Amino acid sequence: MAINNRLILTPELLKKIGEEAPKSTIALEKLERAKANFLRNKNQLEILLGRKL
Amino acid sequence: MNKNGYSFINNTDLSFSFVSKGKQGEILKVVVFQEIGENIFNIALLDYLADENKYSDMVRSDNGDMKKVLITVMNILLDFLQNNPQCILYLEGNTRTKRLLYNRIINNNYQDIKKSLVIIRENNDNQENFVQGNFYNSFYVALQTL
Numbered sequence: 001m002a003i004n005n006r007l008i009l010t011p012e013l014l015k016k017i018g019e020e021a022p023k024s025t026i027a028l029e030k031l032e033r034a035k036a037n038f039l040r041n042k043n044q045l046e047i048l049l050g051r052k053l
Numbered sequence: 054m055n056k057n058g059y060s061f062i063n064n065t066d067l068s069f070s071f072v073s074k075g076k077q078g079e080i081l082k083v084v085v086f087q088e089i090g091e092n093i094f095n096i097a098l099l100d101y102l103a104d105e106n107k108y109s110d111m112v113r114s115d116n117g118d119m120k121k122v123l124i125t126v127m128n129i130l131l132d133f134l135q136n137n138p139q140c141i142l143y144l145e146g147n148t149r150t151k152r153l154l155y156n157r158i159i160n161n162n163y164q165d166i167k168k169s170l171v172i173i174r175e176n177n178d179n180q181e182n183f184v185q186g187n188f189y190n191s192f193y194v195a196l197q198t199l
Contacts, residue, residue, distance in 0.1 A: 018064025024108040034095035
């Protein structure tokens, strides 16, 4: 869990993480839940925000 | 921008990183913006598990710096919205503990938050503008200026 100072944050590592993290299993699961929630509530959200989404 | 957060780095347009420093050591956190509709983004806060080269949102870091981590996430959200003012962000805790924490943070800092953000809260498919003291499962966040 902890990286304990062993992980050196190089630009290459940060780029790799930036590209990999959104494709990770857990991120994709979260995305599906959020999409379903948004579609279910889109109309009400538009009313509250006062703009078309 | 709250100065009590960690400094953060853009990995890509839709991904930011910062390092949580606490009693367990250093933990790399990744905030990912996931498009769920036109200009609507889900926020995912993940830990990078270096030893396994994996990402997780279920690890209980116990690093003793949760408040600082959440301030940093809020700073990242603000930065993203200021650069993308047309966007709306969706935030949902994946556990009851995290949902309670998000509610508490927003409740306790609402007077500051509402100067720059509109927050719509949601519970059991009902949405409403923010009411202090109520508990909600998730939040939509937009810039106040729109």
